[in-house]
Amino acid sequence: MRRHAPILLGLLVVMTAEAATIVVGNAPTRVRLRVGATGGAIDVVTFSVPAGSVGNGTPVAGTVTASGVCAANNVLIDAEARATPADSRTATLSADSSMPLSSGADTIPFTEIEWTASGYAPITIPSGAFSGAAGQVLTSFQNSRRARQCHAFSFRNTQIFGAGTYIGRVTYTLTMP
């Protein structure tokens, strides 16, 4: 039985030292949202409804001047939220479509516009339609994740509106409280 004693001595570690300490601070929270192609310009989606098709229920696909990494006439929605540790916080991507498109005194609610999601799998920002509300949730996800999708917009064309050029803006917001 005593033969085991040398092994115990052999494992001796002498702990006599003082040590420098490396202090690692909190990682910064990072939230990033990109809507549309690169550059500072606001992307414009244009719907041209032929005079003979007004309000006939056939959707009208939108066209986009620059689609970037997405297929033609798609708008990139790229949302990313990072924090530590994983799955500790929830990021929410929302859209504000509460202000309708307008042409003088005439308006078209954004509820007439819908979109189809494609481009990246799995689908993280799914197909849908604008609700006309200020805080429509498009998707939510936990950190650290990246939700990225290409959206092709279309005008539902289910109602007759006065002739004119209607302009409006949807604002996307990404938050991670």
Next chain:
Amino acid sequence: MKRWLARWFPGAALALLSGAVWSQVVIRLDDSASPRQRVAVTPQWAFPDADEASQQLNLLRADISAFEVRLNTRAHLNRDVEIYLRLPLTIAGVRGPDGLRLEWQGRGRFVNGTIRSGERALVYRGRITEPVLAEILDLRLWLDGRQIDGGFQFDPIFELELVR
């Protein structure tokens, strides 16, 4: 014959084992003479445009330039030694061994290397000729954001083994 083996083999094996274990006596070196005893660093996300599917999305990096260590080697003058750099096995705020990886480059006599929590790597092999062994290291910390709770701290450990 079998009885002879049964009587002597355990003893012989134990002798060999003892010799091997004795060579692993580890001495933690005092680095209290190092100029900076407390180094603070803030990690940054290493890949600004990482894909969701990649590990890069959660990878953080922190660089510490010119981290000077002065190791008290007075007790080992004129001895042939190996010096290792070790990270503690458990670090409060780091959830697992993959949460932290330390990379370094020596500007002088230390060899470059990389280790995770609980690991060690050789930084120096040779004769001790000075009472204080000084070296400047450029450190890079790689953190997996999924495995850290926030800020944390740790002590790099320098261990010495005598070469027989």
